Amino acid sequence: MKYTAMLILTLTMCTFSSQAIDLMVVANTDITDINVKKREVRDIFMGSSSQFPLKPVALTPDSEARLIFNTKIVGLTESRIQSYWAQMRFSGRKKPPIEFDSVESLLTFMINNQGTIAYLPSNTKLPTGFTVIYRTE
């Protein structure tokens, strides 16, 4: 009974947690009138060709924002995404986005590298000059 209660509590927390965060996709770019669709965001972060010359950067696999991005945008488990990148990297086709273990370090990198794009919790305070190009619902 105790374990059942713990399991329900854990599941409830997980459900609450993944519903609590909305994401925004931001870019450090001069182009301000970009409006992308969900599929285009997915393509950019999975290394497919895109009309937008933006370089994706990402948070590490243990971040909650990444879990939500995988679920809502990519539609694959982290394990499947890692398998995909293993196939791409070791066959010399594509390289995965550079990863950062905190929002702060990711933003610092983006500030210094124009043309980068990342997904972040929607309540993140953005540096000036960044453009929000997509929001999860």
Add this chain to the structure above:
Amino acid sequence: MRITVFCTLIILSFLPITAQADISDRIAFSGFGRIVGGYLDEDSARFEGYYNSVSFSQQSLFALQSDITITEELSLSAQLLAHSAFDRKSGLEWLYVNYEPNQNWRFKLGKLRTPFFRYSDVIDVGFAYPWLTPPLQKFSSLLFSNYEGATGTYRFNLDSTNVEVEAFYGTFDGELTRTEQSIKMDVDEIKGLIFSLTSGNLSARVSTTMSSDFDADVVQFTELANLLDFAGFQQNAESLRFDGDITVYQGNINYDTLDYFVSAEWMKVTSDLLVIPALDGYYLSAGYNFAPFQIHLSYSTSNSKYDNVENLVPKGLDPQLTQLSFAYDQVIDSLPDYELDTVTLGLRWDLRYNISAKAEVTFLKGKPGKSSFFTGITDPDFDRKAKLYQIGVEWVF
């Protein structure tokens, strides 16, 4: 070989430049490994090196890859691999220069993996696929796994579909493994085309690989061919030589979601070489995800057929010709067959985002009287049915 040397020279010539820049930013190391153990519940044959005792030495390996960024568009990659199997050489697996002038074009030059099937170019990276032994992996070892040459890829969007068209050309100089025997082989021309489509979680690929101008060193074939030639039976002599073409056709489709995946792959090999038969086969696979686990079930089937010629050497007229005729029959009869049906049930457990544990059982059903990928058959009544149990750990870093 010349291309490998060329790539090495490029690396050496650019090293001073990379050294002047911040070298730690320009060189990236990554790698992968796997420890795989297997047991075959049959004591009268072996399968893919496994027998009725637990063995960890057939598929275990470790690889280290270095990627050196020269400029934004130009990079060099090398992959060193240490393999536990006796029929796989350890050493330099990949070495190539990569040039991407823009996001639409990519060119590679060097020693590359031959991309016959969906997972051929990452067959050693077990972390990339659900199985411990992918259903069509057996056929990769019959063919040349790598080549030296060049490949060009063009990527573009067609509405909501990403399209990749890849063409490659090269040569092969190495060894093939056939029924646990190594055959030294040169192939002067390998060329192929690959079309890949991705739309959301649906992806598909069709490819063709053609190879010709073979030069193989199989002593028993060469000596017999010379004797047949000398006796005036050119047609039978030619059948033992490697003057012909091999064409591999492949197609696959797969759909992945958060909860499940389904995939299918088909392949057909046409050959007019005696050492490599015409082959066809396919697999169907489906899996269910319940993080951190994935359970999957696969069915595969394969058939083979040799392009044999009629034995024109008469028996009973002359003792030497009769002996020659029987020798030719013996060579033809000893050619291995690849008729096999398999059902694989597997479980993958993602211990960490880059480490997986796997377990699978494969039910093997060959054709009685044929080799069906089994080797070292000691009991003539062996029914070509067995179960292969495997466990393993796969990782990338």
